[in-house]
């Protein structure tokens with residue numbers, strides 16, 4: 001085993017768990033591998049086919065990721081190919097079923113659509129294992145559920161006696177159970193490594209996403225860059241449900257990215273789209289905002305003479321590949337991206353990952369921040385959130401029809417919110433979230449443990465806010481009680497007699513945003529709860545509006 005490791009990969013020893021997992025696969029046993037980002041899971045399915053001289057079939061969620069892996073394996077002298085919608089070489093199918101490949105990657109959709117005769121021929125030639133990478137996608141309780149993943153169990157009927165291997169960096173106990181059940185694993189060997197990435201510093205700050213904040217952020221980044229290495233800035237992930245509006249923005253952003261125009265035109269377009277869409281569908285507004293956010297940062301970096309690239313799911317293939325190439329070859333120092341960028345990124349010297357906006361789950365956060373410090377050197381993960389990030393649950397739930405899945409999405413966002421508002425060790429919270437036993441109470445490498453967060457007694461202010469919510473009947477959300485505290489004499493306050501409440505005007509010393517932050521903390525700690533969930537946004541959107549926006553943009 002060691003000689004194959006050395007010969008093909010150049011490493012002299014295995015990392016924890018790798019050897020045991022490979023041995024169990026060679027013995028024909030199903031395996032579930034849950035190990036940290038960057039811990040070396042891929043090797044667990046890449047070595048058995050080289051020892052057995054039989055093809056390993058690997059399910060992978062992204063074509064770009066498969067292409068990267070196939071290319072890097074080929075460079076090591078390993079015979080690898082992929083099957084997916086972009087595979088234009090028909091000969092690959094014949095080569096694949098003849099069993100000459102060491103590794104055959106495919107998307108779950110492809111795996112489920114291949115004919116029985118393909119599987120029979122490949123089986124006759126020899127299959128060493130069937131691996132499902134990013135196996136958390138199988139579970140509705142996982143953070144990236146994909147229904148095609150759930151259908152993979154159907155392949156069991158063809159692949160009798162072939163070891164199934166599920167691999168993921170993020171799986172709570174519920175998700176692990178879902179994976180083993182769904183893949184019909186019998187008595188699997190389960191390897192669960194530590195999720196602790198000791199070299200990563202975790203920090204969180206609240207922010208108001210304004211242009212002046214973006215400038216401050218760029219200042220911070222310049223400091224990190226002085227030490228060498230690269231930085232990834234993630235703008236909040238949002239599923240692109242509004243193809244049309246995104247398409248318009250993409251056209252603008254790609255054009256924009258390649259030309260030194262000012263933001264003004266773009267801002268006008270965005271504003272117009274924003275005004276027109278916000279009344280009809282929240283998702284359209286969000287999709288616009290996220291790309292606009294990336295543009296703001298991109299522009300600020302440019303002004304600061306920092307070499308930056310942009311990447312988002314709605315850019316054309318070529319533009320994305322070029323951005324990716326510039327980043328991996330260190331021709332730009334910073335990548336400003338949506339989470340469309342990153343799965344399978346194995347760049348060792350990413351020194352800093354910044355989230356500009358809270359991710360939709362802690363699983364996503366762990367995976368995205370995990371792209372930093374893969375060479376084991378000290379690296380930094382900052383998360384900047386604003387209170388609005390926690391109100392996006394309805395948007396995230398948008399496409400899901402399953403009650404369980406919607407519930408899981410809500411729970412995930414609440415966990416991410418809790419993480420942002422912690423006043424105890426962040427690493428401990430993260431590790432415990434993934435079910436790890438933690439002995440320490442302070443890790444010494446997060447903002448809380450390093451004391452960059454000042455502790456302050458806010459019981460008086462909390463009582464004021466709670467009292468005000470209670471006295472005003474508890475049915476107005478946060479804004480009205482805050483207005484009362486700040487002594488507003490707005491019409492609805494006078495009409496309801498709230499100006500007579502004892503709390504009226506007692507909270508003048510703090511800004512509305514400060515009170516909202518405090519409300520957020522009380523919500524996250526469960527001191528106050530939101531009883532009624534917002535109704536889903538109106539589904540109706542007249543296509544004429546999009547056409548109008550499109551024409552308007554073309555004109556200006």
Ligand SMILES: Nc1ncnc2c1ncn2[C@@H]1O[C@H](COP(=O)(O)OP(=O)(O)OP(=O)(O)O)[C@@H](O)[C@H]1O
Nearest residue numbers: 011013014015037038039040041042043169344346
């Ligand atoms: N035994 C080893 N010795 C040294 N380096 C290793 C070893 N095994 C794997 N690596 C290297 O560690 C890096 C991360 O490996 P890999 O991409 O498999 O991680 P992963 O667990 O799949 O991470 P992720 O979940 O983030 O995709 C790679 O560059 C890989 O070559």
